[in-house]
Amino acid sequence: DPGFVRAAMKLVINALSARLGGGQTYLKNLLAHLPAAPDLDIVVYAPASLHLPDDPRIRRGTTSWPTTNPILRSVWEKLALPRILARERTDVLFCPGGLISTRAPAGCRTATMFRNMTPFDPRARAAIPFGLQRVRNWLLERLMLESMACADLTIFISDHARGVIEARIRVPHAITIPHGIGEAFRTHGRAMPRPASVPAGRYVLYVSKFESYKHQEEVVRGFGRLPREQRPE
Numbered sequence: 001d002p003g004f005v006r007a008a009m010k011l012v013i014n015a016l017s018a019r020l021g022g023g024q025t026y027l028k029n030l031l032a033h034l035p036a037a038p039d040l041d042i043v044v045y046a047p048a049s050l051h052l053p054d055d056p057r058i059r060r061g062t063t064s065w066p067t068t069n070p071i072l073r074s075v076w077e078k079l080a081l082p083r084i085l086a087r088e089r090t091d092v093l094f095c096p097g098g099l100i101s102t103r104a105p106a107g108c109r110t111a112t113m114f115r116n117m118t119p120f121d122p123r124a125r126a127a128i129p130f131g132l133q134r135v136r137n138w139l140l141e142r143l144m145l146e147s148m149a150c151a152d153l154t155i156f157i158s159d160h161a162r163g164v165i166e167a168r169i170r171v172p173h174a175i176t177i178p179h180g181i182g183e184a185f186r187t188h189g190r191a192m193p194r195p196a197s198v199p200a201g202r203y204v205l206y207v208s209k210f211e212s213y214k215h216q217e218e219v220v221r222g223f224g225r226l227p228r229e230q231r232p233e
Contacts, residue, residue, distance in 0.1 A: 009039070009041070009091040010090050011092045012088060012092070013094045013096070014094070014095045014097075015047075015095075016067045018096065019047050024046075037057075043060075045060075047068075082105060092109050093110050094112070095112045098140075109152040110152050112154055112155070113157070114148065114157070119138070119140040119141035120164055120168075145169050149172075151171075153174075154174045156176045157176070157179045162176055
């Protein structure tokens, strides 16, 4: 959007919640494909595990206290980050995690993303046992709606997700940018070499950080019901 982004601008990315998985992958892809704009200046606040590209326009920001704990991170976002944005004369604050917990100074626009459907999916939430995770998703639903209603730009990764949110609130400025598929996954019709680290016989590789809504047990049971000739190698 040319009215939102220009070549010469200061962008601050608050990605401290992107500890692993898709959040980090998205940022790696984003920062690796920046437009050829020499006056672009980007400050990234992210966990040390996120590798930043070797680009003179990108620098890593540091926090004045630990932000691994969500409560301490929220305090930093509310108290310290607004002063940083003012000092840096920030044009855009980008919060890809879906929450904007910072009051941006005058002249600084805000952008966020919607990548987590779980708080808005009744079936997924019903599968989560009673406890902290349920409370967390209940809070996320309300805070994410508030963030998207107030943001200058909200990025959706599917029209379905966008429709779910726009049926609940008015999103001032929304765009849909679908997730792409990396070349590593485009294997149809190609003979792939067998990794040396896997067993000699048939096997199932299912990689996932354990979350109650990802239904590992259902996946294993479903695979067991497949006819033997249909099971992948």
